[in-house]
Amino acid sequence: MKYSRIKQPVALICALPMVLFSAQIEAGSDTSIDLEATIGFDDNVTRAEKNKDIEYAGFIEVIGTGSHMLYIDKIGLLSAKAILGVTNVSRFNGLSHVTAGGALNYTFGFWKGFRAPWFATEVSYEIKEFNSGLRDSDIFRANFNMGMHLDDKTNLLTGFNYNKRESDGTAFDTTDRSFFINLDWTFVKRQTIYLTYKIQQGDTFSLASSLTDVRVITASKAIEQDDVFKDKLAYRLDATVQFITLGYNMAKNLDTSFDFSARYLESDADDVDLQYEGLTLRATYFHRFSL
Numbered sequence: 001m002k003y004s005r006i007k008q009p010v011a012l013i014c015a016l017p018m019v020l021f022s023a024q025i026e027a028g029s030d031t032s033i034d035l036e037a038t039i040g041f042d043d044n045v046t047r048a049e050k051n052k053d054i055e056y057a058g059f060i061e062v063i064g065t066g067s068h069m070l071y072i073d074k075i076g077l078l079s080a081k082a083i084l085g086v087t088n089v090s091r092f093n094g095l096s097h098v099t100a101g102g103a104l105n106y107t108f109g110f111w112k113g114f115r116a117p118w119f120a121t122e123v124s125y126e127i128k129e130f131n132s133g134l135r136d137s138d139i140f141r142a143n144f145n146m147g148m149h150l151d152d153k154t155n156l157l158t159g160f161n162y163n164k165r166e167s168d169g170t171a172f173d174t175t176d177r178s179f180f181i182n183l184d185w186t187f188v189k190r191q192t193i194y195l196t197y198k199i200q201q202g203d204t205f206s207l208a209s210s211l212t213d214v215r216v217i218t219a220s221k222a223i224e225q226d227d228v229f230k231d232k233l234a235y236r237l238d239a240t241v242q243f244i245t246l247g248y249n250m251a252k253n254l255d256t257s258f259d260f261s262a263r264y265l266e267s268d269a270d271d272v273d274l275q276y277e278g279l280t281l282r283a284t285y286f287h288r289f290s291l
Contacts, residue, residue, distance in 0.1 A: 030068060030069040031066070031067065031068045031069070031290075031291040032066070032067050032288055032289060032290050032291065033064060033065070033066045033067075033288070033289045033291065034064070034065040034066075034067070034286065034287070034288050034289075035062070035063075035064050035286070035287050035288075035289070036061075036062070036063045036064075036065075036284055036285070036286050037060075037061070037062050037284065037285045038059075038060070038061040038062075038063075038282050038283065038284040038285075039058070039059075039060050039061075039282075039283050040058065040059050040060075040061070040280060040281055040282040040283070041056070041057075041058050041059075041280070041281045042056065042057055042058075042059065042278065042279075042280045043056045043278060043279045043280075044056070044276065044277065044278035044279070045057045045089070045092065045095060046206075046207040046229060046232065047204070047205060047206045047207060047267070047276055047278065048206055048207050048208060048232075048276060049206065049208070049274055049275060049276045050208065050209075052209065053207060053208050053209055053232060055091070055092065055229065056091075057089050057090050057091045057092055057095065058089075058090040058091075059087055059088060059089045059090065059095075060087070060088045061085065061086070061087040061088075062085065062086050063083065063084070063085035063086075063099070064083070064084050064085070065081055065082070065083050066081065066082045066083075067079050067080070067081045068080050068081075075108045075109060075110060076106055076107055076108025076109065077106070077107050077108070078104070078105070078106050079104075079105050079106075079107075080102065080103070080104055080105075081102060081103040081104075081105065081124075082101075082102050083099065083100065083101045083102065083103070083124075083126065084098075084099070084100050085098070085099040085100075086098055086099075087099070092228055092229070093131050094130065094131045094132035094135075094227065094228030095130065095131070095132065095135075095228060096130070096131050097128050097129055097130040097131070097135070098128070098129045099126055099127070099128050100126065100127050101124060101125055101126030101127060101139075102124065102125060103122055103123065103124035103125075103141075104122065104123055104124075105120060105121070105122040106120065106121055106122075107119070107120040108120070114149055114152075115148060115149050115150070116148065117146055117147065117148040118146070118147050118148065119144070119145065119146050120143075120144070120145045120146075120147075120159075121142075121143070121144045121145075122141075122142070122143050122145075123140075123141070123142045124140070124141045124142075125138070125139070125140055125141075126138075126139040126141075127139075132227050132228045133168055133169075133227060134167065134168055134169030134171070134172060134224070134226065134227050134228075134234070135167055135168070135169065135172055135228075136167060136168045137165050137166060137167040137168075137172065138165070138166045139163065139164070139165045139166075140163070140164045140165075141161065141162065141163050141164075142161070142162045143159055143160065143161040143162070144159055144160050145157060145158065145159030145160075146158055146159060153185055153186045153187070154183065154184065154185050154186075155183070155184040156181070156182070156183060157180075157181070157182040157183075157184075158179075158180065158181045158182070159179070159180060160177070160178070160179050161177070161178045161179075161180070162176075162177050163175070163176050163177075163178075163202075169222075169224055169227075169234065170222035170224055170236070171205050171222045171223065171224050171226075171234035171235055171236045172205055172234065172236070173203070173222070173236070174202065174203035174204065174205065174236065175202050175203055176200050176201060176202025176203055176204075176241075177200070177201055177202055178198055178199060178200035178201070179198070179199055180196060180197065180198035180199075180243075181196070181197055181198075182194060182195070182196040182197075183195050183196075190250060190251040190252070191248070191249070191250050191251075192248070192249045192250075192251075193246075193247070193248055193249075194245075194246075194247045194248075194249065195244075195245070195246055195247075196243070196244070196245040196247075197242075197243070197244055198242070198243040198245075199240065199241070199242050199243075200240070200241040200242075200243070201239075201240055201241075202238065202239075203221070203236055203237070203238065203239075204236070204237060204238075204239040204241055204267050204269075205234055205235065205236045205237075206234075206235060206237070206267075206274070206276055207226055207229055207232040207233065207234050207235075208232060208233055208235070209231055209232050209233075210233070211223065211233055211235065213272070215271075215272045215273075216235070216237075216269075216272050216274060218272075219237055219238075219269065219271040219272040220235040220236060220237055221236045221237065221238070222235065222236045223235040223236075237269045237270070237271070237272070237274065238269065238270040238271060239267050239268060239269045239270055240267070240268050240270060241265055241266070241267040241268075242265065242266050242267075243263060243264070243265045244263070244264050244265075245261055245262070245263040245264075246261065246262050247259060247260060247261030247262070248260050248261070254288075255287055255288045255289075255290070256285075256286065256287050256288075257285075257286045258283075258284070258285055258286070259282070259283070259284040259286065260282070260283050260284075261281070261282050261284075262279065262280070262281050262282075263279070263280045263281075263282075264277070264278070264279050265277065265278045265279075265280075
């Protein structure tokens with residue numbers, strides 16, 4: 001690994017253990033601390049269908065991740081991670097939150113060679129404390145990923161994820177499963193373009209100032225008065241959500257990189273005609289400290 005290519009989108013965060021694996025072997029360090037600082041914009045924080053219910057917001061996020069190598073053998077690496085993050089959301093203070101959690105990851109490969117695939121499995125647990133009581137959550141995640149070099153400029157990453165969120169409210173209790181595929185293309189040394197497609201099946205929530213469609217009310221698993229957008233109702237439905245992320249990453253060296261991405265999502269409810277869209281823009285600075 002010649003330089004750092006850590007990136008913020010979900011598919012690429014899943015690549016972190018393999019990047020850490022390479023970096024730790026190269027640097028001879030069992031422990032590292034990653035710092036990410038992001039400024040971003042979300043054009044639909046309410047995940048609403050109707051224009052009158054759609055709200056936008058900017059955000060600033062700082063996340064620190066400590067990783068320690070617990071065990072290494074001929075085929076893989078077992079590592080533990082601790083995560084602490086703070087997110088400040090403009091316009092709607094109730095969406096601001098603190099995140100704390102931990103994870104265990106095993107990254108491994110059975111074959112050697114440039115194009116040999118590698119695999120990773122990870123379980124994690126996070127607590128999110130919002131300025132909104134309803135959104136305070138315990139989140140459990142499990143994922144399995146596979147990555148490989150297609151050629152000297154192109155990498156493939158794909159995987160399955162399971163997420164379960166238990167909140168203090170009912171509309172924000174969600175369980176979902178997803179599949180993603182990501183392609184990286186290093187078109188110039190230390191400069192990479194990436195494209196990620198993700199499809200998610202399971203619970204999603206949306207907000208509306210009123211619910212008048214009987215079909216939506218019947219299909220909803222939970223409905224409650226929101227405590228951030230006090231004039232709106234929060235409700236939860238089964239839905240299929242598709243995400244497309246396009247990004248650009250510029251690595252300054254092994255430890256530092258800059259990342260810019262745009263993520264578009266489209267959610268379609270399974271049992272009723274209801275759809276919403278959203279666009280999130282992010283600019284991230286990343287730095288790794290090896291201890």
